[in-house]
Amino acid sequence: MKDLVIVGAGGFARETASAAAAAGWQVRGFVDDDLALHGTVRSGLPILGPVDSVLTSDAAVVVCVGNPRNFTARQRIVERLGLPDGRWATVVHPGADVGAGSTVGPGSVLLAGAVLTADVIVGAHVAVMPQAVLTHDDRIGDYATIASGVRLGGGAVLATGAYVGAGALIREGVTVGAWSLVGMGAVVLHDVPPAEVWAGNPARFLRKL
Incomplete structure (x- = not known):
């Protein structure tokens, strides 16, 4: 199993956590820039800290944000993080x-x-x-x-x-x-x-x- 951190803590992120666990990933938790979420738990997994904390992590990453009112957010976060393709989980x-x-x-x-x-x-x-x-x-x-x-x-x-x-x-x-x-x-x-x-x-x- 490979470790995975999920960017976002909304519905899509939590659905992805379930899918990733079923597929054999070891999901460490979520990251989110909402300070009020830090230290809390969603779907049995912790909110680990801000989004940029993945830059100092060795885990694979997947960005699970966006909705019909803001569906450009995923691209903005991916470009902000600038990780190489090898860090992104499928x-x-x-x-x-x-x-x-x-x-x-x-x-x-x-x-x-x-x-x-x-x-x-x-x-x-x-x-x-x-x-x-x-x-x-x-x-x-x-x-x-x-x-x-x-x-x-x-x-x-x-x-x-x-x-x-x-x-x-x-x-x-x-x-x-x-x-x-x-x-x-x-x-x-x-x-x-x-x-x-x-x-x-x-x-x-x-x-x-």
């Missing part, structure tokens, strides 16, 4: 299915029930939530977030930092642009330009980000 729950020819980049997390069917490329620091299905030849850019129950048709592309809300469906061959947000339950039939919010069935443009 956490794959044993209940996830990574099909032939598929790859998962450093710092990425696949939670229970996630499926990569065949020849799927997942970049670095990507969050794939439970029961998401990524089908053949999908391409997922760095820092993307795929919420629970999302379904991506074959050859779909999520560009850097794209956020796809729970239960959304992305048609085969469609691209969701960099740092765009697709709302929960959306049915995306056409390409989404960068830095836009789309929602609905069929999905339509709501506003710029």
